[in-house]
Amino acid sequence: MRDLGTGFRYLLKGQRWVARHGKQYEFGLIPGLITLVLYVAALVGLAIWGEDFVSWSTPFADDWSSPWRGLFRGFLTAVLFALGLLLSVITFTAVTLLVGQPFYESLSEKVDRDVSPDGTAPESGLPLWRELWISGRDSLRIVLRAGVWGVLLFALGFIPVVGQTVVPVAGVVVTGFFLTEELTAVALQRRRVGLRDRLTMLRSRKTLVWGFGTPLAAAFLVPFVAVFLMPGAVAGATLMTRELMGEETEERRDDHPLPSAAPDPFSQSGA
Numbered sequence: 001m002r003d004l005g006t007g008f009r010y011l012l013k014g015q016r017w018v019a020r021h022g023k024q025y026e027f028g029l030i031p032g033l034i035t036l037v038l039y040v041a042a043l044v045g046l047a048i049w050g051e052d053f054v055s056w057s058t059p060f061a062d063d064w065s066s067p068w069r070g071l072f073r074g075f076l077t078a079v080l081f082a083l084g085l086l087l088s089v090i091t092f093t094a095v096t097l098l099v100g101q102p103f104y105e106s107l108s109e110k111v112d113r114d115v116s117p118d119g120t121a122p123e124s125g126l127p128l129w130r131e132l133w134i135s136g137r138d139s140l141r142i143v144l145r146a147g148v149w150g151v152l153l154f155a156l157g158f159i160p161v162v163g164q165t166v167v168p169v170a171g172v173v174v175t176g177f178f179l180t181e182e183l184t185a186v187a188l189q190r191r192r193v194g195l196r197d198r199l200t201m202l203r204s205r206k207t208l209v210w211g212f213g214t215p216l217a218a219a220f221l222v223p224f225v226a227v228f229l230m231p232g233a234v235a236g237a238t239l240m241t242r243e244l245m246g247e248e249t250e251e252r253r254d255d256h257p258l259p260s261a262a263p264d265p266f267s268q269s270g271a
Contacts, residue, residue, distance in 0.1 A: 003208035008212065010243075015229070018107075019232075021110070024107055024231065028104065031097075032226065035100075036227050043081075047081060050080050050081055058073060061073060083154055086150050092220065093226070093230075093233075094143045094182050097182055097185070098135060098139050101131070108121075108235070112238060115239065115249045122190050126192075146178045153171045153174065172214055173214055173217075176212075176218075177209055180202065181199065181209075183236075184237045184238075185198060187237060208244075216229065
């Protein structure tokens with residue numbers, strides 16, 4: 001159970017790191033703001049045209065008498081919007097990381113250099129297009145996995161009592177795991193650790209992952225909070241990655257400048 005507290009401390013350390021490095025924090029806000037605008041536009045569109053879509057997709061209810069037709073379609077419209085909202089929470093991090101790959105890659109490298117005893121950061125040695133391809137491919141796989149879990153949990157939510165107690169908690173825990181996978185992928189991809197090996201590594205330290213990801217997932221349920229926590233979450237995930245990889249970390253004083261970069265690629269199992 002100690003790992004639960006350790007994971008949460010890494011989340012706090014990441015927020016403190018970006019608080020001490022204001023320019024990096026502001027830099028890291030840009031992808032989240034871009035993704036937020038896209039998601040808000042999608043949800044607004046769903047709210048405006050969701051009822052029309054439900055009416056179009058349920059022609060068999062056209063002949064139902066009032067008020068049953070209205071109640072039935074109103075219920076389906078609410079379910080559709082709730083499902084869209086749930087999927088937006090689950091996929092927000094993956095999409096934000098994909099949009100902000102260069103931003104978060106730079107932020108993660110600076111964290112590594114800041115806490116590394118020799119002032120270096122692992123580098124993948126891959127061209128940018130290759131890194132973007134790997135990141136996009138792996139993000140899509142994780143989004144599909146998370147989407148399956150999201151639909152399953154949403155369906156289980158209709159079970160009396162269990163759906164209103166156990167399922168919401170399970171949803172936050174599952175979302176926390178996938179959030180942590182996406183966030184640590186930024187640092188692990190630079191270390192050339194592939195998706196399968198990342199998942200194996202995280203599953204071997206589930207309580208550490210839950211300690212980091214579960215409170216973050218809960219915080220992400222609050223509108224707009226995800227945008228402001230993302231830079232610190234990436235920083236914290238980078239710090240946690242160093243522990244997962246068994247790398248030494250050196251705490252530095254706030255007034256110490258970031259060391260200059262020195263190429264020192266790490267080689268791990270294939271990306």
